[in-house]
Amino acid sequence: MFTAYLIVTALTAAANLAAAIGDFARPGWLLDGMTKCGVPHSWLFPLALLKAAGAIGLLLGFAVPLLGLAAATGLVLYFVGATATVVRAGLSANVPYPAAYLALAVGSLVLRLASK
DSSP, X not given: OHHHHHHHHHHHHHHHHHHHHHHHHOOHHHHHHHHHHTOOGGGHHHHHHHHHHHHXXXXXXXXXXXXXXXXXXXXXXXXXXXXXXXXXXXXGGGTHHHHHHHHHHHHXXXXXXXXX
């Protein structure tokens, strides 16, 4: 179980770091998506920081389990909100994107709890 936790959590951290780096770059397609969802562009930097902090927290959680638990919980909440925002905007075709990150975060959280 612990090996699964390590693998899923490393993948979750990598995916969120990549997403945060993409957010910091502010590509046009991302800004367009935010506009369609009704999210102000000024929120992009703080949201990217949350993803990066969650990813770093997951990695530090290998050494400090409570920190990893907190980071995984935070990412689950973040992506529940992101998924809800996409659904509220009526962009059902885009739901798989935040839902995939949500699934990774839930996997990290569940496996962290199971590997104690």
